[in-house]
Amino acid sequence: MKRTALTAMTLVMASTVAGHAQQDCETDHDDWLRSAEMGPYQPETEDWDAIMAAAQDEPGLTIYSSTSRVLDVVDQMNAEWGVEMEALNLSTNELIERVRREWDAGLRNVGLVNNGNPGQMYEALVQRCALVNYIPRELQERIPEAETLPLLRHRYSVGTWYYNSPDDTVPYDNIWDLTTEDFRNRVVVRDPLESGTMMEVFTAFVMNADALEVLYEENFGEPIELTTQSAGYEFWKRMLDNDVRIVAGSRDVAQTVTEADGVMVGLSTQSAYRNVIEGIYDFNLDTEVAPTVLTMRLMGVGMETDSPNQAKLMVRHLMSQEGGSPWWGADFPVDPTIEPTGEMADLTLDSFATLWEPKVEDQIAVRDEFIDFYLANR
Amino acid sequence: MADTFTPGLRARRLANRARQVRANPALWIGAILLVVFGYLIAAPMLEIATGSARVQDGDARRAGADIGTWTAYYWHRLVASPLAETLLYTPLRNTLVISAVYSVIAMVMGVGLAFLMVKTDLPFKRAISVAILVPYIVPSWTVALAWTTLFGNDRVGIGAPGVVMSLTGWTTPDWLAYGPVPIIAVMAFNYYAFSYLLTVGALSTIDRGLEESAQLHGASERTIARRITLPLILPALGSAFVLTFAEGIGSFGPAAILGIPVRYDVLATSLYQSAAIGRFGEAYVLTLLLIVMAAVTIYANTLLIGRRRSFTTLTGKGGSARVIPLGRWRMPLLVLVLAFVGIAAVLPIVLLIWQSLQLRIGDYSLSNLSLAYWIGEVDGLRGILVDPRVQSAAWNSLRLGLMVAVLTALTGILVGYVVVNRRGTWLARGVEQLAFVPYVIPGIAFGAIYLTMFAQPIGPLPSLYGTLWILVLAASVNRLPFASRTGVSAMMQISPSLEEAATLHGAGLGTRMRRILLPLSKKGFLAGFVLSFISTIKDLSLVILLVTPSTNVLTALTFGYIELGRRQFADAISVVIVIIVLGATWGVQWATRTDPLQGFGDTRT
Numbered sequence: 001m002k003r004t005a006l007t008a009m010t011l012v013m014a015s016t017v018a019g020h021a022q023q024d025c026e027t028d029h030d031d032w033l034r035s036a037e038m039g040p041y042q043p044e045t046e047d048w049d050a051i052m053a054a055a056q057d058e059p060g061l062t063i064y065s066s067t068s069r070v071l072d073v074v075d076q077m078n079a080e081w082g083v084e085m086e087a088l089n090l091s092t093n094e095l096i097e098r099v100r101r102e103w104d105a106g107l108r109n110v111g112l113v114n115n116g117n118p119g120q121m122y123e124a125l126v127q128r129c130a131l132v133n134y135i136p137r138e139l140q141e142r143i144p145e146a147e148t149l150p151l152l153r154h155r156y157s158v159g160t161w162y163y164n165s166p167d168d169t170v171p172y173d174n175i176w177d178l179t180t181e182d183f184r185n186r187v188v189v190r191d192p193l194e195s196g197t198m199m200e201v202f203t204a205f206v207m208n209a210d211a212l213e214v215l216y217e218e219n220f221g222e223p224i225e226l227t228t229q230s231a232g233y234e235f236w237k238r239m240l241d242n243d244v245r246i247v248a249g250s251r252d253v254a255q256t257v258t259e260a261d262g263v264m265v266g267l268s269t270q271s272a273y274r275n276v277i278e279g280i281y282d283f284n285l286d287t288e289v290a291p292t293v294l295t296m297r298l299m300g301v302g303m304e305t306d307s308p309n310q311a312k313l314m315v316r317h318l319m320s321q322e323g324g325s326p327w328w329g330a331d332f333p334v335d336p337t338i339e340p341t342g343e344m345a346d347l348t349l350d351s352f353a354t355l356w357e358p359k360v361e362d363q364i365a366v367r368d369e370f371i372d373f374y375l376a377n378r
Numbered sequence: 379m380a381d382t383f384t385p386g387l388r389a390r391r392l393a394n395r396a397r398q399v400r401a402n403p404a405l406w407i408g409a410i411l412l413v414v415f416g417y418l419i420a421a422p423m424l425e426i427a428t429g430s431a432r433v434q435d436g437d438a439r440r441a442g443a444d445i446g447t448w449t450a451y452y453w454h455r456l457v458a459s460p461l462a463e464t465l466l467y468t469p470l471r472n473t474l475v476i477s478a479v480y481s482v483i484a485m486v487m488g489v490g491l492a493f494l495m496v497k498t499d500l501p502f503k504r505a506i507s508v509a510i511l512v513p514y515i516v517p518s519w520t521v522a523l524a525w526t527t528l529f530g531n532d533r534v535g536i537g538a539p540g541v542v543m544s545l546t547g548w549t550t551p552d553w554l555a556y557g558p559v560p561i562i563a564v565m566a567f568n569y570y571a572f573s574y575l576l577t578v579g580a581l582s583t584i585d586r587g588l589e590e591s592a593q594l595h596g597a598s599e600r601t602i603a604r605r606i607t608l609p610l611i612l613p614a615l616g617s618a619f620v621l622t623f624a625e626g627i628g629s630f631g632p633a634a635i636l637g638i639p640v641r642y643d644v645l646a647t648s649l650y651q652s653a654a655i656g657r658f659g660e661a662y663v664l665t666l667l668l669i670v671m672a673a674v675t676i677y678a679n680t681l682l683i684g685r686r687r688s689f690t691t692l693t694g695k696g697g698s699a700r701v702i703p704l705g706r707w708r709m710p711l712l713v714l715v716l717a718f719v720g721i722a723a724v725l726p727i728v729l730l731i732w733q734s735l736q737l738r739i740g741d742y743s744l745s746n747l748s749l750a751y752w753i754g755e756v757d758g759l760r761g762i763l764v765d766p767r768v769q770s771a772a773w774n775s776l777r778l779g780l781m782v783a784v785l786t787a788l789t790g791i792l793v794g795y796v797v798v799n800r801r802g803t804w805l806a807r808g809v810e811q812l813a814f815v816p817y818v819i820p821g822i823a824f825g826a827i828y829l830t831m832f833a834q835p836i837g838p839l840p841s842l843y844g845t846l847w848i849l850v851l852a853a854s855v856n857r858l859p860f861a862s863r864t865g866v867s868a869m870m871q872i873s874p875s876l877e878e879a880a881t882l883h884g885a886g887l888g889t890r891m892r893r894i895l896l897p898l899s900k901k902g903f904l905a906g907f908v909l910s911f912i913s914t915i916k917d918l919s920l921v922i923l924l925v926t927p928s929t930n931v932l933t934a935l936t937f938g939y940i941e942l943g944r945r946q947f948a949d950a951i952s953v954v955i956v957i958i959v960l961g962a963t964w965g966v967q968w969a970t971r972t973d974p975l976q977g978f979g980d981t982r983t
Contacts, residue, residue, distance in 0.1 A: 088928060093654060093655060093656060096656075097656055098843075098844070100435065101829075101833040101834075101843060102833075102841070102843070102844075104435075104833070104834070105833050105834040105835060105841045105843070106834075106835065106841075107841055109844075120656075123436065124435075124436055185533060193651055193654065193655055194654070245534070246639070246641070247639065248638070248639075248940065249940075249944070251944060255739070259532070260532075261532070368439065368440045371655060371657075372461055375461060375464050375465065376460070376461055376464050378641050
């Protein structure tokens with residue numbers, strides 16, 4: 001299934017989701033948006049020399065990011081641009097909580113956010129007007145609008161399955177095999193309560209219950225008998241009943257799959273595969289059998305930040321071939337003109353046979369219910 | 379009431395009052411303390427209580443009401459909904475079981491050791507007495523980490539086999555690797571120092587005449603122990619049990635490391651997880667429950683020991699206790715005690731060092747040894763000794779420890795000054811009791827309250843969220859009960875006549891503090907200072923919700939590494955924390971020729 005087809009389907013929904021909040025925020029923060037030339041005041045053509053010049057006089061951008069790689073980029077660009085930006089690395093959930101509390105307290109610390117968990121980002125931050133969606137004009141020509149809502153997407157990643165098996169072939173024919181006795185205590189997942197990204201991956205199964213129902217019948221030759229609301233919940237219920245191992249970190253998944261005697265299957269992000277290429281871990285990536293879940297990292301500019309021009313420069317830089325190079329290769333660029341580089345350049349989103357893309361509004365709708373389900377059944 | 383209507387009399391009375399207040403600094407210091415404590419202690423409690431009954435941010439949908447409106451949603455969820463079993467009752471049962479069982483074990487260890495150290499002629503007492511207290515200094519989650527290194531198996535959690543499994547090939551059973559048994563064991567090893575110190579205190583103050591007269595009348599050692607010694611130290615034992623129990627209720631570290639991987643929840647971890655996924659309504663309810671449980675326990679303690687809160691002292695007759703010769707049991711008992719000290723104090727640290735040197739965890743071969751996690755680089759992360767993030771966290775930890783130590787030691791002295799000088803008045807009672815309240819608030823709950831309270835600017839204070847000050851405030855208030863106990867007992871020993879004499883000679887409050895009160899209470903001040911420093915540096919539960927990257931401290935960094943699955947980094951930092959804490963303790967001990975930990979008995983209520 002191709003990503004473009006899927007994103008086209010979400011276009012209508014995403015624009016209505018983002019539209020309402022955007023309008024209120026634009027009215028409330030009209031003065032600042034006008035002076036920062038963002039939102040409705042973004043000029044048709046942007047003069048990057050003028051932006052660079054204006055950035056020199058700004059106090060210094062504060063970036064909150066869920067990836068530590070931003071820290072190095074900031075050091076490098078401070079030297080190149082002669083500005084004083086700083087970046088903090090926070091976990092997905094902490095980041096959202098922190099921006100929310102700062103905003104409510106009247107603090108306007110953060111100038112740029114780079115984070116996952118689109119559902120929470122939208123509900124807690126965009127609706128609150130704490131973040132404004134800024135897309136450099138040159139990017140608007142290249143990236144479909146759907147991929148810029150509710151905020152500009154920096155890059156894609158996927159939640160996918162690893163395996164370790166004696167003959168190096170995928171040890172299951174169907175995702176439902178993992179719920180059978182053969183895989184008891186042989187699957188390891190990252191705790192969705194610890195990781196916002198994993199929560200996206202887990203809930204995607206709930207949103208794709210219909211597909212799971214079909215897969216079940218294909219595998220067992222009979223329709224599924226539900227003990228929960230849907231085949232999506234049923235899948236996780238049976239996984240949990242099958243003694244799935246729950247670990248805290250993504251490296252824990254990689255470590256467990258690598259160290260296992262015999263068959264072991266893990267669910268985490270594909271970027272850990274870089275460690276396999278580097279020789280630290282040893283496992284295979286399943287791109288064929290089990291469904292893969294598309295996750296994304298978004299960027300938003302802090303409303304009322306005192307350094308809007310530095311924010312613009314940074315957004316443009318992080319989206320570029322050079323500025324985004326720490327991620328291109330392990331993650332997937334949103335801008336189609338970017339060439340994947342690095343160790344994992346051969347792996348693209350098209351490599352995955354089945355790719356599920358969760359919708360933002362579904363994520364918001366499903367999250368609370370899924371957490372309750374997970375707490376009750378884990 | 380008549381004089382209320384006589385303006386002249388009333389004005390004179392007010393003027394008198396004013397003169398009195400100026401002449402007696404205890405009055406206005408007390409008033410200031412009352413206001414500050416009310417703000418820092420009473421207000422947060424109120425905040426939690428109301429927070430648990432109003433719809434929190436982001437919960438409008440699931441609570442079915444607007445944000446900020448009154449609701450029974452959270453209480454209902456935790457107490458009576460289908461999820462109540464998972465969210466509350468199971469963790470509650472687990473918490474009670476763990477606290478009760480570990481308290482009994484810790485008591486047996488502590489009392490047994492205290493008896494051997496005070497009442498018998500066991501050799502090498504001095505050296506042993508130093509080592510016995512090391513586990514109290516070592517953070518409990520460090521010991522929990524060491525436990526997984528020792529007993530981990532390939533079936534649970536990250537599936538890295540521990541030392542035992544690697545060396546013997548015996549797959550350690552799951553119940554020994556994770557869950558209640560290791561949590562209880564780790565906590566018992568960590569907190570037996572409570573009962574040890576309280577019992578040592580009680581035993582050494584027993585009038586030896588009582589025991590000797592019994593001996594003269596032909597009573598056997600056993601009869602003396604049963605009829606005289608035991609009844610005399612019974613209140614201390616009860617007190618030790620209650621305090622150990624109360625400590626266990628809010629304990630986070632061991633349960634987080636040894637419980638979460640097998641989904642064994644206690645109240646503290648349940649609270650942490652609620653807060654981590656942004657469910658603050660539930661977190662507030664759990665906080666209130668923890669506070670109520672601890673309060674009930676502490677109330678039981680005051681019932682047990684009567685109204686005298688500071689009933690143990692370690693001063694005076696320590697050396698004069700009657701000594702029972704061990705005879706042929708001397709050597710076997712020495713071996714036993716040494717083995718115990720080895721397991722409790724030395725083994726965890728050795729294991730941590732060893733694991734921090736393993737390139738790949740669980741591989742115990744020599745070729746796998748590496749300094750990469752200390753001074754090298756692994757997977758883009760620098761070794762802890764060359765990582766600026768770790769350096770800044772270490773610096774933050776040190777600053778935090780020192781600031782809290784100074785602040786609490788000073789506040790403790792002030793509390794002591796007010797309480798002793800205004801003894802029997804409502805002011806003294808108010809200050810003393812408010813200062814005691816944080817004892818019943820578990821560290822993790824404290825973090826949650828301050829997070830909410832100081833995220834917003836309050837009056838002249840800007841938002842402290844994201845600054846080191848929020849940590850300093852929270853940790854200081856958390857330490858206040860201990861510091862004020864120390865302060866009160868230190869001030870009790872200073873005769874008011876000294877201060878009166880100085881006042882007659884025209885010395886102001888500053889001079890009296892500097893020249894009389896502080897020098898004379900130096901020992902208590904120092905004990906409070908060191909203990910505050912130690913507990914602040916090693917505390918995990920308090921800081922885990924409050925730190926941010928720029929205010930990160932070593933303990934939180936460790937937990938971050940564990941969450942990421944980078945155990946060796948966490949081990950290495952744990953070792954550094956232990957070194958800092960031991961170094962500080964021994965440094966003070968050496969410089970002042972006193973044992974700051976011996977002040978421990980005084981500071982525990």
